[in-house]
């Protein structure tokens with residue numbers, strides 16, 4: 001190289017000397033040079049110099065990047081503490097929510113992610129007021145949520161430097177890789193379930209732990225004027241508590257029911273939630289759990305009461321509709337991830353385990369007992385034992401309150417309705433006059449905290465005294481124990497803003513509604529009778545499968561008959577004229593000895609078997625109950641019956 005430079009200088013430098021030099025070493029370069037300059041008007045030597053420079057810069061940059069990356073990794077490894085949070089954990093959303101409210105707004109971050117879906121998780125739109133939510137204010141459009149996107153968001157908090165990294169999950173990184181070499185945040189928006197890594201400069205995780213507590217407190221504060229309702233969602237064939245809905249707190253006074261029962265229930269829960277109660281339970285080895293059954297007809301306030309109780313005690317409400325679960329395992333999984341103190345609402349528990357039980361239905365008109373494993377109201381796929389297991393099994397968590405609702409409490413399994421699983425049963429029934437008066441007042445009384453934009457819907461044209469008089473008059477016109485609170489609420493909602501009119505029209509409505517209910521009751525009874533008839537037919541078929549082929553020997557031939565159920569009495573035999581005559585040697589349940597209690601030897605196609613004879617029967621041999629027998633049944637049946 002030194003030699004080359006010396007010559008280069010000696011020969012005066014410049015492009016001609018480079019050319020000569022290259023020409024001497026690479027034959028044909030002169031030809032290329034003249035070709036390029038003549039036809040393309042490009043000086044090949046200059047081009048070569050430029051390309052060389054570019055190459056040098058790019059490899060230099062790569063080296064610098066590699067060095068920067070190792071320095072970053074080195075710093076991260078030795079000078080930062082970090083905590084990673086799974087995408088499915090609600091803490092993940094709480095951290096994002098805090099960053100949204102405190103960092104993105106203040107730093108005026110330029111790269112964000114936005115979504116306008118219903119709010120299904122704990123992340124909230126940080127630009128909005130703390131308590132204004134769409135389910136309370138009737139907005140036409142869903143608000144836009146802005147959240148951090150992929151990559152690192154850094155900020156100062158409590159004199160510490162924090163870096164929060166949102167990491168693309170498998171899906172987004174795949175899509176990202178397919179697109180270009182662009183950074184993740186420009187390629188795919190986060191789906192919402194990406195893991196987070198919270199880092200802090202320094203060698204202790206203590207500041208991160210404090211920061212995470214701050215995020216949780218912030219989320220709690222945002223939710224404090226709401227009841228957090230969490231529902232299970234099936235994602236990737238797995239049920240999880242993934243949907244969070246914030247509902248305005250429902251005051252207990254707005255749930256109309258027997259005051260004494262309500263007060264007792266509230267003080268029972270209050271008592272249960274005390275620390276001293278927990279200590280009492282634990283020290284005496286009693287599982288610290290409480291279960292309540294809210295039962296009554298539809299529309300009597302079972303769900304409303306659960307919501308109001310959750311609001312009253314500041315607990316989260318976890319709602320589970322049991323018939324929508326597929327297996328016991330799902331129920332167990334959902335129960336294991338519940339927080340230590342919360343309210344779980346299990347709806348429609350009467351749909352559980354029905355398929356497992358054989359329910360003895362009413363006798364039909366000719367007195368025959370029918371056995372059914374079918375009952376109207378649907379069949380859940382969670383079994384009764386699965387439910388009992390989560391309620392008080394060894395693996396079930398302590399500290400939570402389980403509220404169960406049912407419209408058919410009398411049909412519930414006894415194992416379920418025992419103390420320890422259901423400690424109190426609360427009946428919510430039809431409305432009484434006292435409650436009707438309260439409901440009327442609640443509907444029309446002006447709200448002190450009313451927002452101006454909502455005022456229109458609730459303003460009434462009467463004063464307080466007048467309203468009380470109207471309420472009292474209204475209640476006297478509502479018959480006791482006839483309508484559900486939901487029905488009456490529906491009526492009052494149709495007369496919103498017109499309390500006087502509501503009083504005027506109530507008698508007509510009561511009459512109409514009673515006629516309608518009468519008709520619907522009649523219709524239901526008809527449908528039930530039809531269903532029972534259909535069930536009877538189905539069951540007769542099922543029972544037929546259990547039938548036994550009976551051979552009755554008469555002289556030299558056997559007669560085949562059917563018993564409606566194995567073990568049925570002599571009266572269950574069909575008359576002989578309905579039976580088929582067969583030669584005694586036919587091999588189908590060949591003859592046995594005449595009557596008697598003794599056990600006899602019967603021959604079946606040459607195979608010997610022991611057969612019990614029922615008392616009072618003529619020479620009887622029974623075949624075993626099989627589907628095959630059933631099919632033989634029908635074949636013979638077709639032949640034998642006229």
Ligand SMILES: Nc1ncnc2c1ncn2[C@@H]1O[C@H](COP(=O)(O)OP(=O)(O)OP(=O)(O)O)[C@@H](O)[C@H]1O
Pocket residue numbers: 254255256257297298299300301302303304305407428484485486487489
């Ligand atoms: N006791 C009640 N007090 C006040 N409002 C009630 C009451 N019962 C029902 N309502 C009103 O009727 C509607 C339906 O009530 P809710 O869903 O709580 O009834 P439910 O008993 O849970 O019905 P279902 O058995 O069909 O689930 C709600 O809007 C609620 O406000």
